[in-house]
Amino acid sequence: MELLLYNTMTRCKERFEPILPPQVGLYTCGPTVYNYAHIGNLRTYIFSDILKRVLQYNGYEVRHIMNITDVGHLTGDRDMGEDKLEKGARSEGKSAWEIAEFYTQAFKKDIRRLNILEPTVWCKATETIPDQIALIQTLETKGYTYRTSDGIYFDTSRFKDYTKLSHQDLEALQEGARVERNPEKRNATDFALWKFSPPQVQRQMEWESPWGVGFPGWHIECSAMSMRYLGKLLDIHCGGTDHVDVHHTNEIAQSEAATGRKFFNYWMHGAFLIIAGGKKMAKSEGNFLTLESTVATQRIDPLAFRFAAFQTHYRKPMEYGDEAIAAAQNGLQHLRNQTRALMDAGAPSAVDAEYRGKFLQAINNDLNIPQALAVVQDMLKSDLPTDVKLATLFDYDRVLGLELKKSGADQDLPAEIQAMVEARQRARKEKQWALSDQLRDRIQALGYVVQDGPQGMKVFKP
Ligand code: AMP
Ligand code: ZN
Numbered sequence: 001m002e003l004l005l006y007n008t009m010t011r012c013k014e015r016f017e018p019i020l021p022p023q024v025g026l027y028t029c030g031p032t033v034y035n036y037a038h039i040g041n042l043r044t045y046i047f048s049d050i051l052k053r054v055l056q057y058n059g060y061e062v063r064h065i066m067n068i069t070d071v072g073h074l075t076g077d078r079d080m081g082e083d084k085l086e087k088g089a090r091s092e093g094k095s096a097w098e099i100a101e102f103y104t105q106a107f108k109k110d111i112r113r114l115n116i117l118e119p120t121v122w123c124k125a126t127e128t129i130p131d132q133i134a135l136i137q138t139l140e141t142k143g144y145t146y147r148t149s150d151g152i153y154f155d156t157s158r159f160k161d162y163t164k165l166s167h168q169d170l171e172a173l174q175e176g177a178r179v180e181r182n183p184e185k186r187n188a189t190d191f192a193l194w195k196f197s198p199p200q201v202q203r204q205m206e207w208e209s210p211w212g213v214g215f216p217g218w219h220i221e222c223s224a225m226s227m228r229y230l231g232k233l234l235d236i237h238c239g240g241t242d243h244v245d246v247h248h249t250n251e252i253a254q255s256e257a258a259t260g261r262k263f264f265n266y267w268m269h270g271a272f273l274i275i276a277g278g279k280k281m282a283k284s285e286g287n288f289l290t291l292e293s294t295v296a297t298q299r300i301d302p303l304a305f306r307f308a309a310f311q312t313h314y315r316k317p318m319e320y321g322d323e324a325i326a327a328a329q330n331g332l333q334h335l336r337n338q339t340r341a342l343m344d345a346g347a348p349s350a351v352d353a354e355y356r357g358k359f360l361q362a363i364n365n366d367l368n369i370p371q372a373l374a375v376v377q378d379m380l381k382s383d384l385p386t387d388v389k390l391a392t393l394f395d396y397d398r399v400l401g402l403e404l405k406k407s408g409a410d411q412d413l414p415a416e417i418q419a420m421v422e423a424r425q426r427a428r429k430e431k432q433w434a435l436s437d438q439l440r441d442r443i444q445a446l447g448y449v450v451q452d453g454p455q456g457m458k459v460f461k462p
Pocket of ligand 2: 028030247
């Protein structure tokens with residue numbers, strides 16, 4: 001069945017055709033590690049995880065690259081302001097390297113909790129500086145660069161079709177970009193490829209280069225890493241929608257200028273997670289929630305946030321609210337209960353071809369997960385035998401990633417409940433029946449179901 005994906009470049013849903021099937025190259029712009037990821041960022045990574053799983057479900061072998069931006073991302077969008085890592089390091093009293101390492105590990109923990117598949121390659125901007133310098137040298141040789149007092153810039157007027165991804169009016173854009181104008185730039189949209197370390201300030205992260213000591217501009221890292229780790233497999237490049245106008249536009253300009261060839265065939269962007277009043281959740285706005293805080297305050301399983309993200313198509317803004325999160329927790333729990341009931345009835349058998357087809361039709365229509373969830377419920381309500389239902393459900397979960405196979409076991413119970421469950425297991429082993437009954441009553445009083453069966457005790461939220 002054909003797979004349709006919306007390409008920001010053409011503003012159309014297009015039939016997906018990889019360059020070298022069955023392989024597919026996928027590049028996801030990774031986090032800037034000067035703070036925790038917020039649940040908006042994580043929504044974008046859930047989107048790219050679904051994209052990857054859908055490609056795999058369609059039989060492709062996905063080579064997935066995700067970078068870690070640990071240098072060069074400045075506080076202003078157009079090469080003005082301070083390096084976010086150096087600023088973060090100062091305010092936390094740590095080194096920029098320590099900050100980067102700490103938040104990289106925190107990010108990896110978040111994505112594990114959301115059951116987001118790890119990329120084939122994780123790569124850091126700071127580990128590919130020679131590649132970035134080589135790419136800038138190529139651009140210099142081809143006459144696309146110029147020098148100012150603070151760095152080496154890309155001359156966007158020399159690149160035809162600079163706005164082909166953003167579809168913006170170039171004149172209006174030049175006018176708008178002037179707000180942050182650096183008077184030495186030839187065009188307001190020009191961007192830094194290499195920035196010199198400021199003379200009065202000792203930077204923590206800096207490197208020698210043919211142009212002087214300094215650090216790379218933000219955009220060049222993703223071009224260099226895509227080329228290094230994907231080679232010819234420049235199939236899909238994705239990120240959040242805010243990357244369209246500047247970051248991805250600049251990546252395309254510098255990459256195509258350097259190689260003379262098309263840089264990625266498909267550009268895909270996830271819409272924002274917004275909060276009440278329609279405001280974008282952003283690290284720089286300080287209005288953000290981490291996964292950790294959401295899980296703790298809403299008392300949810302982290303996968304309930306993944307399930308919440310499934311309720312909105314990835315190209316539509318997702319409104320965050322406490323009720324939506326609570327509804328997602330209930331929805332996920334309901335699905336787990338349905339799975340558990342099927343598991344109790346027996347082992348999975350063969351996947352139903354008709355329902356597999358319906359599911360595939362939804363996900364292959366530009367990753368329509370809300371529609372796919374409706375198919376899941378239709379299938380569960382159908383008169384298929386339970387063993388076929390279970391096999392079909394587990395097959396769907398290759399895309400959904402809700403760990404439904406674990407529904408039979410005690411799932412992510414809050415620590416206090418887990419402790420009581422373990423105490424009750426010990427009590428039963430030691431035949432302390434009165435204590436075991438007491439513990440059962442206490443767990444039930446906290447709103448959980450306790451079932452004792454031949455396979456042992458099951459505890460879950462009804
Ligand atoms: P950053 O760590 O700022 O480089 O952003 C990491 C990813 O999150 C990028 O792909 C951004 O486009 C995306 N992003 C930033 N804010 C939001 C938001 N509120 N909702 C969804 N994605 C976002
Ligand atoms: Zn990027």
